[in-house]
Amino acid sequence: MPTVSMTVNGKQVSGEVEGRTLLVEFLRENLRLTGTHVGCDTSQCGACVVHIDGNSAKSCSMLAIQANGTKVTTIEGLANGDELHPMQAAFKEHHGLQCGFCTPGMVMSAVDLVKKKPKASEHEIREWLEGNICRCTGYHNIVKAIQHAQQTM
Amino acid sequence: MYDFAYHKPSSVADAMAALKAADDGKFLAGGMTMIPTLKQRLAQPSDLIDLSGVGDLVGITVSGGAVTIGAMTTHAAVATSTDVQSAIPALAALAGGIGDPQVRNRGTIGGSVANNDPAADYPAACLALGATIKTDRREMAADDFFTDLFETALADDEIILSVSFPKPSKAAYQKFDNPASRYALVGVFVAQTAGGPRVAVTGSGQNGVFRVPGMESALASSWSADAVKGMAVDAGTLNSDIHASAEYRAHLIGVMAGRAVTAAG
Numbered sequence: 001m002p003t004v005s006m007t008v009n010g011k012q013v014s015g016e017v018e019g020r021t022l023l024v025e026f027l028r029e030n031l032r033l034t035g036t037h038v039g040c041d042t043s044q045c046g047a048c049v050v051h052i053d054g055n056s057a058k059s060c061s062m063l064a065i066q067a068n069g070t071k072v073t074t075i076e077g078l079a080n081g082d083e084l085h086p087m088q089a090a091f092k093e094h095h096g097l098q099c100g101f102c103t104p105g106m107v108m109s110a111v112d113l114v115k116k117k118p119k120a121s122e123h124e125i126r127e128w129l130e131g132n133i134c135r136c137t138g139y140h141n142i143v144k145a146i147q148h149a150q151q152t153m
Numbered sequence: 154m155y156d157f158a159y160h161k162p163s164s165v166a167d168a169m170a171a172l173k174a175a176d177d178g179k180f181l182a183g184g185m186t187m188i189p190t191l192k193q194r195l196a197q198p199s200d201l202i203d204l205s206g207v208g209d210l211v212g213i214t215v216s217g218g219a220v221t222i223g224a225m226t227t228h229a230a231v232a233t234s235t236d237v238q239s240a241i242p243a244l245a246a247l248a249g250g251i252g253d254p255q256v257r258n259r260g261t262i263g264g265s266v267a268n269n270d271p272a273a274d275y276p277a278a279c280l281a282l283g284a285t286i287k288t289d290r291r292e293m294a295a296d297d298f299f300t301d302l303f304e305t306a307l308a309d310d311e312i313i314l315s316v317s318f319p320k321p322s323k324a325a326y327q328k329f330d331n332p333a334s335r336y337a338l339v340g341v342f343v344a345q346t347a348g349g350p351r352v353a354v355t356g357s358g359q360n361g362v363f364r365v366p367g368m369e370s371a372l373a374s375s376w377s378a379d380a381v382k383g384m385a386v387d388a389g390t391l392n393s394d395i396h397a398s399a400e401y402r403a404h405l406i407g408v409m410a411g412r413a414v415t416a417a418g
Contacts, residue, residue, distance in 0.1 A: 002159060019159035019201065020191070043189050044333070046255065055229070055258040061188045062259065065159050066203065109254065130335060131253025 004068045008033070009077030017064045024048045026064035027074060035075040035104050039133070046132035049105035050074045056112035058131070075104035078111070086152040087111050087145070096145035098136035106132050110146045114153050122147065154191045157198050161206045165289055165312055168202050172310050175200035180312065182225060182264030185256050210263065210314060215240050218320050224263025224313040232257060241282070243324040243342070243417070247274050250328060252335055263313040266298075269305050269361055271392070272336035276362035278318070278326065280353035281342035285317045302361050321346045325416035327409045328356075331396055338397050339405040343413040349373050352381075352410060357391045357402045368410055378411040 005014035008031060015030045027033045027050070038060055039047035048060040051073040078085035084092065087107050097103045106129070113120055113128045120128065125146050126139070134142065158175070162168040172178040178200035181187055190196050204210060210225035215236045222231060231237055232249030251257055251265075251274050265275040266286060278284070279295040286293045289312045298306050307313070324344035328337045337356030344351050350372035352365045371380040386406045391399040 018156050020154040020156045022188075022192075041192070043185070043256075046253070049255055052258075056255050057258050058255045061255075062184055063159070063188065065161075066184065066205070068161075112254065128254055131255045 002065055004064050006067050006069060007071045009073060019063065019065060021064045022060055023050070023062050023064045023067050023072075024059035026067075027059060027072070033074050033076050037101060037104055039101065039105075044131075044133060045102065046105040046109060047102050049108040049132065051108060051112065054112075054115070056109050073108075075108060078107065085111070087114070087149045090145040090149035090152065091142070094141050094145040094148055096138065096142045098134075098138045102132060102134045102136075106134065106142055110142075110149065111153075113146065114150055118150060118153075120150070155194060155197045157191075158200045159203065160200060161203045163206045163208070165207055165210075165314070168204060168207060168312060169289065169310060171200065171202045175202070178202055180204055180267075182267070183227065183259040183261040184264075185252065185260035186264065186268050186270065204263075204312070213237060219317050220244065220320065221315050221317040222262050223315050224266075225261050226263075228252070228257035228260050228262070228265075229254070231262065240320050241318055241324060243321075243326050243344075244278055244282070244318060247278050247326045247328075247342070250274065250326075250330075250335075262316055266316060267305060267307060267313055269299055269303055270336075271302050271358060271361040272331075272338075272340075272356040274326070274328065274337060274340055274355060275316075277337075277340050277342040277353040277355040279316065280362050280364060281326075281344045281351045282318045282321055282324065283344075283346055283348065283351060284319075286313060287315045287317065288313050296364075299362050302359075304361075319346065323417040325413045325418075327413040327416060329405050329409055339402055339409050341406060341409040341413045343368075343372070343410060343417055345372075345376060345417070350376065354386075354406055354410075357406060359390055359392055363390075365406070365410070372414065376414065378415045381407060381410040381414060383407055384410070 001016045037047035039045035043061045160171040176199040179198040181203045212223045228248045228251045237245040284295045321344040326342040328340040340355040352368040388399040388403040393399040
């Protein structure tokens, strides 16, 4: 079986995978990083969003081996010890979650947005979230949280 | 997903060799269609040959009145390229409207064009702008490249190297997208090219992307939204599905063509 190695949340990790092992399976099952969720498993919902070399990607739609040699950041890698990342703090402050299932993907996608378009308008924020589905339909507070994080990140 | 052997060659020649050595190998570009297809067990290749290690397939150059985009260049790279934005803004805008940000970060122009999904955006740009698709062995005009639903003129072992778009004097793309999938129910790309106006429609045709000669000649007489307004496209050649009937799509083509001409200026 092929071996993959990558940097996940700043730590060098490696493991044996099958060619068909998805990145999200490697993160959740091999590394036990279960903050990254699998919602739809058909590339639509975005609960599985992580960063690959700084760009958000759906970890259910890529192979673990495609991430070989990359730097991966998951939701577990955002906080600095007990101190929440500004985006996480903003989601908490603005009640940007209800059941919380979509939240890891929402936060990871939102961090990518604020890095790439720091001054995104409300409309641009909503467009950016096209790939993240919240089944509690709590979008208003998610958008408010992201607007808050635009000031604090 | 069925298992497969994975290869990541660093040159086009090595990629071809890996494919030749495989029982039933497939090239992997960004994987935004391939991986979901494999997950649903709709394909069972013996080998996947990942082209992301072939460095010279990535990049954007503007020269000689054309924008040339390497096959493994992502949609996000095209959308945010200031070179593409200034040379062919309609192309940058189209790339920025594909799927969602995460799909745009991984998906590539070569993968999109080779897959020729009947609702994909890039085939409309290729056809309307009169693009040239360059492979390891030849150059093909977009008019000869897209042959049918999910079918192209590519041989099984042929690799797209780049897609070259001649700069039009004006162009615009207007998409009426499915609100869930973001695929085009109807997408119309209009361009005023050196050879005259060209109009290409995606999301609708029973045989994939197609041109609309009637609209092209109307726009040649008068480049205006009124020239194409209400112009009928034969619904008999269009798809009907749960999202839209052929008649509705035929109507939308006229509407979106008009909007595209207005947007192009």
